[in-house]
Amino acid sequence: MQKKSNYVIVVSYDAFSKDNWESAASKPNLAKLIERGASTNLLKSVYPTLTYVIHSSYVTGVYPDRHGVFHNNPFQPFVPENEQNWHWFRSDIQAPTVYEAAREKGLTTAGLLWPVSGKANINFNIPEIKAIKNENQALKILKSGSKLFTLQMEMKYGKVRQGIQQPYLDDFTTVCAVDTIKKRKPNLLLMHLIDLDDTKHLLGTKGPHIEEVIERMDRRIGDLVQATKDEGIYEETTFIIVGDHSQLDVQYKVYLNRILYDEGLIYEENGKWHWRAYVQSAGGAAYLHVQPGDTEAEQLALSILQEAARNKNYGIEAILSTQQLQEFHVDSQFRYMIEAKEGYAFEDDHLQEAVIDLHALGKKYATHGYSPTKPDYTSNLIISGNNVIAGSDIGEACVVDLGPTIAHILDFDFGNTDGRALTEIFKR
Incomplete structure (x- = not known):
């Protein structure tokens, strides 16, 4: 050549x-x-x-x-x-x-x-x-x-x-x-x-x-x-x-860890924070992390997130399964990811209100991380x-x-x- x-x-x-x-x-x-x-x-x-x-x-x-x-x-x-x-x-x-x-x-x-x-x-x-x-x-x-x-x-x-x-x-x-x-x-x-x-x-x-x-x-x-x-x-x-x-424009920031905290999957003990399940946000998407071997936490976190997905306020477009993640060539350590609807983005903080309307605060914001198939x-x-x-x-x-x-x-x-x-x- x-x-x-x-x-x-x-x-x-x-x-x-x-x-x-x-x-x-x-x-x-x-x-x-x-x-x-x-x-x-x-x-x-x-x-x-x-x-x-x-x-x-x-x-x-x-x-x-x-x-x-x-x-x-x-x-x-x-x-x-x-x-x-x-x-x-x-x-x-x-x-x-x-x-x-x-x-x-x-x-x-x-x-x-x-x-x-x-x-x-x-x-x-x-x-x-x-x-x-x-x-x-x-x-x-x-x-x-x-x-x-x-x-x-x-x-x-x-x-x-x-x-x-x-x-x-x-x-x-x-x-x-x-x-x-x-x-x-x-x-x-x-x-x-x-x-x-x-x-x-x-x-x-x-x-x-x-x-x-x-x-x-x-x-x-x-x-x-x-x-x-x-x-x-x-x-x-x-x-x-x-x-x-x-990038996509965002009106609502969504803090899914707040829901996990409210349900006891994130908790404080002796002045230190602990988690059984935790959402790592990536803007328009998020990873679900679960403590190794804690199948109860995984099932509980999934049911909480599926319930949230039925509530349009949380802006969840899909909860992606292991098979879907394999098709996207996502790192194999992850079994589940959450995809946001356009206009929504995920953030990590577990003590914020679960949903914040940026427009109501007079703020503009855009981000990425969403599925490449959007x-x-x-x-x-x-x-x-x-x-x-x-x-x-x-x-x-x-x-x-x-x-x-x-x-x-x-x-x-x-x-x-x-x-x-x-x-x-x-x-x-």
């Missing part, structure tokens, strides 16, 4: 979904990439549609039941969300990655705020990682990434950033990417831009704020393209712009480069196809994946 490009730049454009396609495709830089490449707004995700689950599928080419990252966060009952650990480290992924396969081929790799890449075998790596409790943010990133590279980027461009506030964080990632393209010329650059996702969560999926983000995103993409032109590697570069999941819940994918058939339609594809396609472009072996290389979009 002949190498399609010497360089691949992957921009994970978080929450870049079908409903954003028309607007984004009309912007100058993305329009040029679409014209010169292959594209689709029918990219299907994995379940649950959470960023760290999906990014683990991107780089492994396999579903969550094989890579083992089932949520953004490991299970941490009773720990407030802002104090929880996330799946920050490469060691959380239980499958080979495309960036390691690239290095084995002798290629240079770079990662910029790429999820689940802490302490990964990447040449130039600033992982996406957050200090919690009393940790020092700079020190945590240094320990988990490429020390010298991280220090250099921080010294040169740290002033661009304002903590994790947007649009400054994505501006920082982009200037680091431009510098990395020019100074390091990595064969594979993986970067994660979060501006759109953050904005949707905070302000909802519709409105002028979305158009403003899409314009900013287009400028950032333009900066990356220009960097390859400045270095004379544009003709040898394939750009992959990919959205990981959609109507019009797909994302966008653009693959653009000299060896791509210009103007071609990718049609239906899945996020597990990304890793194999990267390997195909850079011509190295990346076998035993669930996804496939999208070979039909490339010139023979």
Whole structure:
């Protein structure tokens, strides 16, 4: 097989979904990439549609039941969300990655705020990682990434950033990417831009704020393209712009653990909280955890949740069985998941009211995590480069196809994946 490009730049454009396609495709830089490449707004995700689950599928080419990252966060009952650990480290992924396969081929790799890449075998790596409790943010990133590279980027461009506030964080990632393209010329650059996702969560999926983000995103993409032109590697570069999941607007936050608490499955003893059954929320979906061997708790929790599902106020669309979860390739440790109706999202806290109406509080909110089979819940994918058939339609594809396609472009072996290389979009 002949190498399609010497360089691949992957921009994970978080929450870049079908409903954003028309607007984004009309912007100058993305329009040029679409014209010169292959594209689709029918990219299907994995379940649950959470960023760290999906990014683990991107780089492994396999579903969550094989890579083992089932949520953004490991299970941490009773720990407030802002104090929880996330799946920050490469060691959380239980499958080979495309960036390691690239290095084995002798290629240079770079990662910029790429999820689940802490302490990964990447040449130039600033992982996406957050200090919690009393940790020092700079020190945590240094320990988990490429020390010298991280220090250099921080010294040169740290002033661009304002903590994790947007649009400054994505501006920082982009200037680091431009510098990395020019100074390091990595064969594979993986970067994660979060501006759109953050904005949707905070302000909802519709409105002028979305158009403003899409314009900013287009400028950032333009900066990356220009960097390859400045270095004379544009003709040898394939750009992959990919959205990981959609988002849906939410009116009601639902706290299913409150019902389990009311029924005694979550309880306090000697000043400490305990659980027999606990719902780990994933926005539009949730996992049911049951203490090992406690079949009574499992049956009780199921009957409580089935009763709640009959009450439309709780917004439960379905309680998925083990067989249904297997069809979704959900991690095999789980026997049941709960899917929310559109307009509803699940949260963990067991002491909140069971249902909170955000609109009554004057709040806007959107989230993801829902089943990838929800109507019009797909994302966008653009693959653009000299060896791509210009103007071609990718049609239906899945996020597990990304890793194999990267390997195909850079011509190295990346076998035993669930996804496939999208070979039909490339010139023979």
